[in-house]
Amino acid sequence: MTTKFQEEAEVLSQEEMAHQTYRARLFAPRIAKAARAGQFMMLTVREGLDPLLRRPFSFHRIQPDEGIIEILYRVIGRGTWWLSRHKPGDRLQLLGPLGNGFSIPGDVNGPAVLVAGGIGIAPLFQLLRELGKRAGGSPADQVHLFYGARTAGELLSGETFKGMGISLHISTDDGTRGRKGTVTSLCFEHLEQESIAPAMIYSCGPLAMQVGLARWALAREIPAQLSLESLMACGIGACLGCALPAPHPHDPAAEHYIHVCSDGPIFPAGAIQWSRIQSQQIHVPTFLYS
Amino acid sequence: MVKNPVTADTRPDLSVQLGPLRLENPVMTASGTFGYGKEYADFVDLRSLGAVVVKGISLQPRPGNPPPRIVETPSGMINAIGLENVGVQEFLSAKLPWLHELGATVIVNIFGNVLEEYAELAKRLDGAPGIAALEINISCPNVKHGGMVFGTDPVMSGKVVEAVRKATSLPIITKLTPNVTRIGDIARAAVDSGSDILSCINTVAAMAVDVFSRRPKLANRFGGLSGPAVKPIALRCAYEVIQTVPQCPVIGLGGITNAMDALEFLLIGAKAVQVGTANFLQPGVSIEIVKGIERFLQVEGLSSVQDYIGTLDVECTFPFAEESCSLLDLGENNA
Numbered sequence: 297m298t299t300k301f302q303e304e305a306e307v308l309s310q311e312e313m314a315h316q317t318y319r320a321r322l323f324a325p326r327i328a329k330a331a332r333a334g335q336f337m338m339l340t341v342r343e344g345l346d347p348l349l350r351r352p353f354s355f356h357r358i359q360p361d362e363g364i365i366e367i368l369y370r371v372i373g374r375g376t377w378w379l380s381r382h383k384p385g386d387r388l389q390l391l392g393p394l395g396n397g398f399s400i401p402g403d404v405n406g407p408a409v410l411v412a413g414g415i416g417i418a419p420l421f422q423l424l425r426e427l428g429k430r431a432g433g434s435p436a437d438q439v440h441l442f443y444g445a446r447t448a449g450e451l452l453s454g455e456t457f458k459g460m461g462i463s464l465h466i467s468t469d470d471g472t473r474g475r476k477g478t479v480t481s482l483c484f485e486h487l488e489q490e491s492i493a494p495a496m497i498y499s500c501g502p503l504a505m506q507v508g509l510a511r512w513a514l515a516r517e518i519p520a521q522l523s524l525e526s527l528m529a530c531g532i533g534a535c536l537g538c539a540l541p542a543p544h545p546h547d548p549a550a551e552h553y554i555h556v557c558s559d560g561p562i563f564p565a566g567a568i569q570w571s572r573i574q575s576q577q578i579h580v581p582t583f584l585y586s
Numbered sequence: 587m588v589k590n591p592v593t594a595d596t597r598p599d600l601s602v603q604l605g606p607l608r609l610e611n612p613v614m615t616a617s618g619t620f621g622y623g624k625e626y627a628d629f630v631d632l633r634s635l636g637a638v639v640v641k642g643i644s645l646q647p648r649p650g651n652p653p654p655r656i657v658e659t660p661s662g663m664i665n666a667i668g669l670e671n672v673g674v675q676e677f678l679s680a681k682l683p684w685l686h687e688l689g690a691t692v693i694v695n696i697f698g699n700v701l702e703e704y705a706e707l708a709k710r711l712d713g714a715p716g717i718a719a720l721e722i723n724i725s726c727p728n729v730k731h732g733g734m735v736f737g738t739d740p741v742m743s744g745k746v747v748e749a750v751r752k753a754t755s756l757p758i759i760t761k762l763t764p765n766v767t768r769i770g771d772i773a774r775a776a777v778d779s780g781s782d783i784l785s786c787i788n789t790v791a792a793m794a795v796d797v798f799s800r801r802p803k804l805a806n807r808f809g810g811l812s813g814p815a816v817k818p819i820a821l822r823c824a825y826e827v828i829q830t831v832p833q834c835p836v837i838g839l840g841g842i843t844n845a846m847d848a849l850e851f852l853l854i855g856a857k858a859v860q861v862g863t864a865n866f867l868q869p870g871v872s873i874e875i876v877k878g879i880e881r882f883l884q885v886e887g888l889s890s891v892q893d894y895i896g897t898l899d900v901e902c903t904f905p906f907a908e909e910s911c912s913l914l915d916l917g918e919n920n921a
């Protein structure tokens with residue numbers, strides 16, 4: 297894996313992009329040059345010992361020449377709340393780039409399909425920038441983004457994706473924008489109706505969404521790269537806290553775990569034992585931190 | 587801080603002797619927080635540490651507990667990793683050689699479900715190139731005794747140490763658990779059974795729950811608390827042990843995040859310290875602590891860390907007024 301850096305970043309800007317969703321632009325030239333789409337970093341959200349642990353954030357946008365990285369995050373607890381209080385000029389301690397990134401096949405042999413659930417759009421955005429560049433005129437070159445959330449207020453604006461050369465499809469659970477329903481149902485139905493056979497699926501979103509997507513892709517033998525998450529302490533493969541159940545390499549009956557920070561965060565659909573996923577920590581209702 | 591002119595330009599001697607084990611400096615990294623060392627190679631020159639204590643090893647590989655395995659708590663975290671490790675065979679073939687080639691001082695933490703496993707592990711590690719000492723984790727349930735934790739019973743603790751002592755000539759460190767009524771009793775049993783050194787403390791039994799989901803935050807329900815929140819407990823435990831078995835070198839650990847914390851343990855008489863959870867906050871913290879101790883000694887005008895270890899003053903209650911110490915001649919009948 298690539299070299300990991302500790303770097304002090306300067307906050308360039310902090311903007312509220314959607315309901316409780318912030319985008320921070322950070323000047324961190326060393327990490328910006330090394331980072332790849334799909335990787336993440338561990339960030340100190342506040343100076344001192346409270347909150348104690350760093351928080352993991354995926355790279356939302358990487359601009360190596362300008363030395364700038366962006367993160368897109370949702371305020372769901374104390375750590376993210378403190379992060380959202382930082383102003384331009386503040387300093388943050390970064391540790392990264394960490395984990396594996398998305399792997400983009402060299403040859404374009406079919407459409408790429410991206411599925412983003414809620415804040416799951418965060419790591420997919422940088423991937424879109426890279427895939428969109430190669431998208432050409434023919435359907436085989438197309439890059440499709442299926443992007444959904446609970447309600448319109450949680451979505452990034454359509455302007456965000458203008459000029460990227462991608463085909464955008466929106467859904468909301470409550471129907472306040474785009475098609476009413478889950479983003480996975482939108483994706484599955486659209487692909488079937490248009491007879492689109494994706495060469496690769498990339499996805500990020502709530503665990504429930506990922507389980508459904510993984511099973512669908514496995515059943516149809518469509519390669520999929522899932523960006524997963526877990527509660528982390530170290531982020532560098534030492535504490536072993538970020539485990540997810542996985543099939544044992546030799547013994548199907550044996551218990552086995554992979555670690556999101558060092559084996560992932562990008563995993564093929566079959567790498568996780570979805571049947572043994574217990575519900576992770578339920579997020580605190582948003583009213584507590586708004 | 588202004589350095590003492592006498593010692594400002596000299597490098598204090600940081601070496602410490604823990605019974606049969608000599609370390610270049612008193613700072614080690616704690617088991618379970620530093621992987622097998624290589625994970626931190628980008629941030630720390632492992633050779634600059636007093637020692638690296640690797641993740642606890644068992645005879646067979648262990649998968650660990652189902653997630654969630656960790657939860658943050660005020661000034662700390664609770665872990666229920668479940669002693670996940672690659673097993674002794676893969677440790678010897680895949681993890682140890684890299685450390686040995688690098689030249690780091692390696693201490694191997696070991697644990698078992700039953701007495702025989704401890705002995706077998708010690709036997710397999712005895713003589714393996716690159717191991718400076720073994721650290722025995724007795725905070726495990728004894729499967730043959732209804733799951734009672736070895737380290738909560740002086741007799742069982744003694745038996746574990748005895749079994750390991752018979753199987754190896756390596757220096758033995760026994761890592762004590764704070765989850766007992768009288769830690770001095772466990773310490774004494776371990777020393778009497780042949781432990782060369784003691785490390786104090788392992789994590790504090792703890793729990794966290796989620797009021798919205800109405801469920802425990804750890805899949806295992808219980809876990810071990812570590813981090814700054816436990817330092818006062820760790821300090822007290824280490825002090826009790828040092829007082830109970832003054833002939834046995836003690837390594838202090840629990841909530842150390844900076845050089846001052848480390849110095850507190852050295853002050854009460856610990857000959858070395860381990861840094862654990864702090865590595866997650868700042869991967870290079872262990873080296874910073876070594877440097878901080880060095881700077882402190884220069885400021886205090888001490889040429890060696892040995893001149894500071896164990897110099898806690900419990901006698902004089904009025905440290906600023908020398909005269910008042912003699913004035914307060916508290917006779918036996920004074921309340």
